[in-house]
Amino acid sequence: MSNLPTISHWIEGRTLAESQGRFSKVFNPALGVATAQVELATRETVDKAVASALDAQKVWALTPPLKRARVMAKLKILLEEHADELCRLITSEHGKVYQDSMGELQRGIENVEFASYAPELLKGEYSRQVGMGVDSWSEFHALGVVAGITPFNFPVMVPLWMWPLAVVCGNAFILKPSERDPSSALRVAQLAIEAGLPPGVLNVVNGDKVAVDALLEHPQIKAISFVGSTPIARYVYATGCAQGKRVQALGGAKNHAVVMPDADIEQAVLALMGAAFGSCGERCMAIPLVLAVGDETADAVVAKLTEEIYKMRIGPGLSANNYDMGPLITKEHFEKVNHYVDLGVAEGASLVVDGRGLQVQDHENGYFLAPCLFDQVKPNMRIYQEEIFGPVLGVMRVPNLATAMELIDAHEYGNGCCIFTRDGEVARYFTDKVQIGMVGVNVPLPVPVAYHSFGGWKNSLFGDLHAYGPDGVRFYTKRKTITQRWPTSQLREGVAFSFPSN
Numbered sequence: 001m002s003n004l005p006t007i008s009h010w011i012e013g014r015t016l017a018e019s020q021g022r023f024s025k026v027f028n029p030a031l032g033v034a035t036a037q038v039e040l041a042t043r044e045t046v047d048k049a050v051a052s053a054l055d056a057q058k059v060w061a062l063t064p065p066l067k068r069a070r071v072m073a074k075l076k077i078l079l080e081e082h083a084d085e086l087c088r089l090i091t092s093e094h095g096k097v098y099q100d101s102m103g104e105l106q107r108g109i110e111n112v113e114f115a116s117y118a119p120e121l122l123k124g125e126y127s128r129q130v131g132m133g134v135d136s137w138s139e140f141h142a143l144g145v146v147a148g149i150t151p152f153n154f155p156v157m158v159p160l161w162m163w164p165l166a167v168v169c170g171n172a173f174i175l176k177p178s179e180r181d182p183s184s185a186l187r188v189a190q191l192a193i194e195a196g197l198p199p200g201v202l203n204v205v206n207g208d209k210v211a212v213d214a215l216l217e218h219p220q221i222k223a224i225s226f227v228g229s230t231p232i233a234r235y236v237y238a239t240g241c242a243q244g245k246r247v248q249a250l251g252g253a254k255n256h257a258v259v260m261p262d263a264d265i266e267q268a269v270l271a272l273m274g275a276a277f278g279s280c281g282e283r284c285m286a287i288p289l290v291l292a293v294g295d296e297t298a299d300a301v302v303a304k305l306t307e308e309i310y311k312m313r314i315g316p317g318l319s320a321n322n323y324d325m326g327p328l329i330t331k332e333h334f335e336k337v338n339h340y341v342d343l344g345v346a347e348g349a350s351l352v353v354d355g356r357g358l359q360v361q362d363h364e365n366g367y368f369l370a371p372c373l374f375d376q377v378k379p380n381m382r383i384y385q386e387e388i389f390g391p392v393l394g395v396m397r398v399p400n401l402a403t404a405m406e407l408i409d410a411h412e413y414g415n416g417c418c419i420f421t422r423d424g425e426v427a428r429y430f431t432d433k434v435q436i437g438m439v440g441v442n443v444p445l446p447v448p449v450a451y452h453s454f455g456g457w458k459n460s461l462f463g464d465l466h467a468y469g470p471d472g473v474r475f476y477t478k479r480k481t482i483t484q485r486w487p488t489s490q491l492r493e494g495v496a497f498s499f500p501s502n
Contacts (some may be wrong), residue, residue: 007038007182009045009206010189012052013199024179024208028325029095030316032365038179041207046174046214049203053145053172054220056200058385061142061170068168072116074195075164079109082191086184088318090155093181095326095367096279097317107447108160111468114163114450121473124171131500134485140477143222143246147215149236150185151228152178152329153282153389159185161454161468162225167201169476175204176215176257180329182206190250198427216240217464223475225467226250227284229387230413230459237462247477248463250455251416252387253284257444258291258404258430263420267442269304271420275444276393277312277371280328281337284460285438285445288388289377289382290395291404298397302352302375305393308370309353315360327367328390334367337390343373344383344394349374355391379407387413401426415456418444437461 006025008017022040027033041049060068079086087101096104126137148162155177163173176184182204189204205211215221216239223246226236230251240247257275259268275287292298317326328334338356345351355370367389377384377394384394398404408417418440419430427441437456440446448454448469455466465471 002037004034004037007036007186009039009041009049009208010186010202010204011045011049011200012203013193016045016048018042019046022195022210026093026180026182027330028486029090029329029362030318030360030366030368032331032363032367033077035092036183038182038206040179040185041176041205041211041214043210043214045205045207046211046218049174049205050218050220052200052203053174056174056198057142057145057170060167060172060198060201063170065122065168065170065257068170069116069118071192071196072112072118072164072168075192075197076109076112076116078191078195079105079112079188082187086187089184089187091326092182092319093183094152094155094484095317095329096282097323097326099322100279101317104154104157107450111157112164112451114234114469115168115310118168122477130483131485133488134483135140136481136483138359138479138481140169140473141480144171145174145221146171146223146225146476147174147221148225149176149212149215150178152180153279153284156188158227159188161227161472163202165468166476167197169473169489172201173203173478174215174221175202176207176211177204178207179206192440212236216245217243219243222246224249225475227467233462234459246475248455248465248467249461250284250467251460251462252413253286253456253460254289254385254387254411254413255279255285255287255416255418256289256291256408257287257417258401258408258410259293259297259421260401260419260421260423260426261294261297262422263297264422265297265300265304268420269301269308271387271442271444272305272393273308273312277309277325277391280325280369282329282389283445285447286389287444288393289384290393291407292395292399293401293404294397295397298375298395302373302395305373305395306352309373312371314358314368314370316363316366325371325391327369328369333389334369337369337388337392340386340388340390340392341381344374344377344381344392345434347378347381347383348376349378349381349383349394350376385411401430405430405434412459413456414458415460416440416446418442418446437466443493
């Protein structure tokens with residue numbers, strides 16, 4: 001048994017220690033040292049969480065939506081009051097800088113706020129007199145027990161995409177956060193109890209593939225939400241659907257930014273800097289590729305990017321120095337991203353800025369990689385085709401917008417893209433025709449606000465419904481349509497064998 005502090009599960013509104021000796025270390029990536037160990041769930045752990053959720057959901061489903069909404073309204077206040085605590089947990093385990101953690105938390109809070117509109121979201125639809133003396137209406141009913149599997153890169157925001165909306169729809173929820181940075185999601189679950197969420201409505205199990213498979217295969221879990229890499233998303237979708245579950249599985253991305261010759265280059269580059277290197281590039285909506293239209297545009301973009309990259313300050317995210325970028329999350333991921341930089345050089349791309357070998361004072365064992373910038377990237381290169389998920393930005397030179405759009409449409413991923421231009425006709429054509437799920441115009445990270453829905457196309461999303469927003473309500477509910485007639489003395493009809501029609 002390690003002497004490290006142990007992070008346990010959260011079941012029935014309390015901490016439950018149950019691992020049967022299976023643990024995983026949680027690291028501070030700025031220091032490169034383990035700070036805790038997290039228990040890894042067994043199938044029996046998942047069974048206990050499901051049993052707790054089943055019991056709680058029976059009562060919770062009968063709770064009026066307005067009362068459910070009030071829990072979310074209280075949770076929003078608590079999240080704001082505990083913002084500093086939560087952001088320090090995020091940064092200490094993930095590595096992103098404090099201000100980025102604050103931005104993540106705020107976007108999560110917006111989804112809690114949307115969930116607090118439950119009475120409006122669940123009103124259903126009504127039509128009077130669809131036939132003579134006949135009324136019809138639709139109702140939205142809870143599914144029962146649902147689950148979510150969330151990634152390391154947004155340990156608070158992505159869980160808040162899922163469970164607040166699921167529970168205000170009357171479901172109970174089982175969350176499996178990333179075992180790499182689990183503490184912030186567990187702390188939010190504790191705050192939910194303080195906000196008035198009944199024990200068992202939200203349970204948190206920490207784990208690896210054993211827990212994932214237990215959730216996917218459990219017969220009492222009716223739906224699964226997932227965010228992660230495309231290979232795992234495909235597995236979750238196929239396995240969950242084979243078990244008769246409703247599944248939304250959001251996968252990887254390789255987002256392109258098109259820079260037109262008429263763009264405000266300085267503003268475009270400033271936007272691209274944050275989109276490429278914010279959170280050390282560990283975002284599914286990051287911009288790792290720039291398609292610069294014309295050599296003159298490309299030269300200007302590369303020159304300005306180089307200038308701005310050399311201004312960046314990299315260091316520990318909780319430092320009073322307010323660094324721009326922190327470390328990558330694990331040593332394994334650090335080595336993987338470094339390998340991609342080596343690969344890009346071997347493939348023949350021009351490494352304009354080399355961020356390898358960075359040493360941060362007093363944090364020499366941290367997983368720090370400074371921003372890297374490639375020029376002359378080609379479509380056949382792996383650094384173009386594959387998701388790197390790190391602070392590596394590539395510039396490809398294209399002759400025109402048509403070529404840029406052909407490249408975007410041909411790529412296996414279809415999560416997000418953007419265009420920088422001052423031409424409204426070009427922007428409208430691009431947004432209409434490009435085969436991507438989320439599109440920005442002079443906006444590099446077109447992440448929808450909480451009252452719209454998030455999701456890509458192609459190999460970036462498996463399932464028919466996007467995350468949160470209106471699609472989230474549909475995903476976590478099942479529709480029941482009722483058609484009703486009360487016979488009256490004025491409306492008496494004889495037997496009819498034809499299909500009913502008005």
